[in-house]
Amino acid sequence: MSFIQVIEFESTHEEDVQRLMDEWRDTTGNERTATHTTLTRDHTRPGHYVAIVQFPSYEEAVRNSKLPKTDEMSRRMQELCDSPPRFVDLDVIRDEDL
Template identity: 75%
Template sequence: MSFVQVIEFETTHEQDVQRAMDDWRDATENERSVTHTTLTRDHSRPNHYVAIVEFPSYEEAMRNSDMPETSALATRMRDLCDGPLRFVDLDVIRDEDL
């Protein structure tokens, strides 16, 4: 069963967040278990963002979370965000292309 993590945060430093995500992507190229990411910005609240991160399984998400590069990204994100990040862990029970 695939697994999705949703991360919500507020920031006025979008470009720095994007750079941090790019740095993480480059540093984990052959190690990460993330299969897909989507970064969104709330249309009516332009400083509110939602990142959607997909994994093959919960276990792979936990392996990815334990990587030093992921810990470094989390630290950078906490520094760039206005307030705490909110994490929602979701088991995918239905997924279809329409």
């Protein structure tokens, strides 16, 4: 069963967030267990973002979280946020293309 983590946050530093995400992607290479990520910006609330990160399983998400580069990214990301990010952990129970 795949697993999705949703990270909701407020920031006035979109370009810095994008650069940080690129850096994490480029430095984690074969170590990371995330398989897909989507960053969204709320159309009606400027500065409100939602990141959606997909993993093969909850266990792989935990393993990814324990990577030193992920820990570093998390600390740096919190500095770019205007308030603490909100995390939602979701087990995928249905997934279909429409």
